Amino acid sequence: MLARPAPLTIRGVYSTLRKIALEKGSGSGARRQGLVLSLLRSAREEETRFIVRMLVQNLRVGANWRSVIGALGRAAALHHAKDGLPTKKQLEIAEAATVEAFHLCPSLDVLVPVLLETGPSELGSVCTLRPGVPVKPMLAKAAEGITDALSAMGTTGGAVLGEYKYDGQRAQIHVTNERKVSIFSRNGENRTDSFPDVAEVILEASVGGATSFIVDAELVAIDRANGNRLKAFQELSTRARGAVTSAEITVEVAIFVFDILIADGQPVIEKTLRERRKILQQALPLLAPGRIELARCLEVNTQAKANISVGQIPAIDNRASVQPKDETAEAVLQEFLLTSFADGAEGLMLKQLDAGGYQPSKRSESWLKVKRDYCEGLRDSLDLVPIGGWHGNGRKAKWLSPFLLAAWDPVNEEFQSVCRVMSGFTDQFYAEATERLGRRHRIDGPKPYYVTGECCSVWFEPAEVWEIRGADLTISPVHKAARGHLHPEKGVSMRFPRFIRVRDDKRPQDASTPEVIVDLFNRQTRKVDTRGAPAAQALGNLNSSSGAAQEDLVEDGAEDDGESAFEDDSDSEPGDEACGQET
DNA sequence: CGTGTCTGCCC
DNA sequence: ATTCTGC
DNA sequence: GCAGAATGGGCAGACACG
Numbered sequence: 001m002l003a004r005p006a007p008l009t010i011r012g013v014y015s016t017l018r019k020i021a022l023e024k025g026s027g028s029g030a031r032r033q034g035l036v037l038s039l040l041r042s043a044r045e046e047e048t049r050f051i052v053r054m055l056v057q058n059l060r061v062g063a064n065w066r067s068v069i070g071a072l073g074r075a076a077a078l079h080h081a082k083d084g085l086p087t088k089k090q091l092e093i094a095e096a097a098t099v100e101a102f103h104l105c106p107s108l109d110v111l112v113p114v115l116l117e118t119g120p121s122e123l124g125s126v127c128t129l130r131p132g133v134p135v136k137p138m139l140a141k142a143a144e145g146i147t148d149a150l151s152a153m154g155t156t157g158g159a160v161l162g163e164y165k166y167d168g169q170r171a172q173i174h175v176t177n178e179r180k181v182s183i184f185s186r187n188g189e190n191r192t193d194s195f196p197d198v199a200e201v202i203l204e205a206s207v208g209g210a211t212s213f214i215v216d217a218e219l220v221a222i223d224r225a226n227g228n229r230l231k232a233f234q235e236l237s238t239r240a241r242g243a244v245t246s247a248e249i250t251v252e253v254a255i256f257v258f259d260i261l262i263a264d265g266q267p268v269i270e271k272t273l274r275e276r277r278k279i280l281q282q283a284l285p286l287l288a289p290g291r292i293e294l295a296r297c298l299e300v301n302t303q304a305k306a307n308i309s310v311g312q313i314p315a316i317d318n319r320a321s322v323q324p325k326d327e328t329a330e331a332v333l334q335e336f337l338l339t340s341f342a343d344g345a346e347g348l349m350l351k352q353l354d355a356g357g358y359q360p361s362k363r364s365e366s367w368l369k370v371k372r373d374y375c376e377g378l379r380d381s382l383d384l385v386p387i388g389g390w391h392g393n394g395r396k397a398k399w400l401s402p403f404l405l406a407a408w409d410p411v412n413e414e415f416q417s418v419c420r421v422m423s424g425f426t427d428q429f430y431a432e433a434t435e436r437l438g439r440r441h442r443i444d445g446p447k448p449y450y451v452t453g454e455c456c457s458v459w460f461e462p463a464e465v466w467e468i469r470g471a472d473l474t475i476s477p478v479h480k481a482a483r484g485h486l487h488p489e490k491g492v493s494m495r496f497p498r499f500i501r502v503r504d505d506k507r508p509q510d511a512s513t514p515e516v517i518v519d520l521f522n523r524q525t526r527k528v529d530t531r532g533a534p535a536a537q538a539l540g541n542l543n544s545s546s547g548a549a550q551e552d553l554v555e556d557g558a559e560d561d562g563e564s565a566f567e568d569d570s571d572s573e574p575g576d577e578a579c580g581q582e583t
Numbered sequence: 584c585g586t587g588t589c590t591g592c593c594c
Numbered sequence: 595a596t597t598c599t600g601c
Numbered sequence: 602g603c604a605g606a607a608t609g610g611g612c613a614g615a616c617a618c619g
Binding site for chain 4: 234363421475493
């Protein structure tokens with residue numbers, strides 16, 4: 001027997017991880033394997049699990065950044081305790097202060113020296129908002145509709161701002177006193193180099209306004225040649241990720257600003273939204289349609305029918321920005337919501353105007369988002385057939401997850417995949433579905449009439465129908481629903497799919513069809529332009545698009561009659577080897 | 584050098 | 595992003 | 602009510618491999 005390897009040390013593991021990360025070039029795969037193997041050979045007991053999880057996925061072992069930062073604060077408090085151990089209360093204060101400091105100034109380079117040298121008590125004076133260091137952005141909670149949102153805002157209610165929720169990419173834009181611009185993503189990534197156009201525009205817009213500032217905004221792909229129509233998120237995401245020059249930019253964006261955190265060096269996050277909006281306007285006096293605008297918005301009074309005069313909240317154009325007299329806030333916002341859809345936005349944000357400040361990193365009740373797919377009566381769903389799945393990981397290891405869902409094409413008599421789904425299932429449902437589909441309806445390989453770019457590790461017979469809801473439909477290189485209708489090979493898929501319920505009343509041949517899917521796709525206001533695609537034969541409605549005044553549609557429920565005879569032919573294929581193997 | 588696969592980041 | 599579960 | 606976990610579509614870019 002060989003000698004047991006030396007135990008792992010933190011330094012040793014760290015250095016091996018670095019080696020793995022830096023390894024590249026021909027044969028790097030094998031060398032990486034060797035390094036992983038050496039780690040695992042030295043691991044003892046629980047260490048194996050930590051190492052494996054660290055390597056396969058972001059160390060999901062019950063400790064995220066927030067917990068680690070909090071623990072760091074506690075450790076610092078212990079380290080600096082003067083007389084005896086700190087009380088539980090003192091530790092909690094240290095933790096909260098550290099987490100708070102990290103939200104305002106999420107930089108370990110700033111945080112750790114302060115903790116080491118002086119302890120958590122001094123964090124407040126050092127870890128402050130500062131242009132150049134990204135702040136954790138404030139987030140919103142989902143509301144199931146205008147009514148729901150207004151009641152969630154509760155009695156503090158009064159003035160509420162309804163604001164377009166644009167379907168783009170969050171951007172926190174910083175300008176320093178030296179007029180140096182930095183642009184951060186929602187996750188605090190520095191994206192400055194991929195948005196030189198945004199940097200230019202923000203500098204121009206702030207001439208005569210604030211010198212240094214931090215504003216919160218959404219960047220949206222825009223069609224300048226076509227009345228500044230908003231484009232789909234999918235278009236935005238084709239922009240280069242790395243450094244580009246303005247001349248190389250292929251997808252133009254508009255900046256929709258909606259908040260401000262610092263103006264001329266002064267933090268304004270403690271001020272109310274109404275005040276911040278005013279400051280925002282002053283900071284950016286030179287707005288330009290299609291390039292930089294204030295997020296379109298509308299102020300309402302929730303206490304009663306509007307009979308007060310409001311109107312300090314600016315809209316970018318001459319649309320009414322104020323609730324008309326004699327209409328309820330609810331009715332006005334409901335209409336505004338529909339207008340936002342027609343304009344190509346995702347829905348509305350509802351924000352309390354006169355209560356509370358900007359709360360970095362909080363998913364607060366004072367910001368609520370209302371999207372089409374949250375709203376009863378506005379949302380669409382598809383009825384799809386589970387045709388395969390994979391073995392789950394972590395807490396879902398004993399079940400199948402995700403599942404692959406397909407639409408039924410009665411013309412070609414095939415099931416065409418639409419999306420994977422892993423959200424919306426209860427644990428109990430997983431257990432039952434794993435048993436039902438993974439055992440009783442399991443087959444050795446995909447049926448010849450299954451069409452998908454996916455390779456499931458487990459395949460089922462078409463046995464049942466599930467209602468699946470999503471935000472909108474996309475053009476997919478992987479999924480094949482309605483292929484040939486909008487694009488020669490690409491199919492249609494769904495953004496943010498989740499399971500709603502089993503449709504006991506439907507058989508697989510009653511599932512949603514290409515016809516339904518193409519129709520839903522074409523009725524979307526924002527969608528990827530497929531017209532350039534060669535030979536998209538289009539069912540004569542390729543050009544319907546735009547406008548969408550008559551938005552409202554509820555698919556689901558009584559659909560077509562799906563008469564096509566889909567027989568369970570007996571030739572169940574053996575497994576197909578073309579598929580890569582599962583994990 | 585071209586293709587296929589994986590990663591990391593948006594939502 | 596969305597959702598469910600456990601504290 | 603919050604934290605944590607498990608994963609959705611889809612893109613560009615990095616990389617390995619032939």
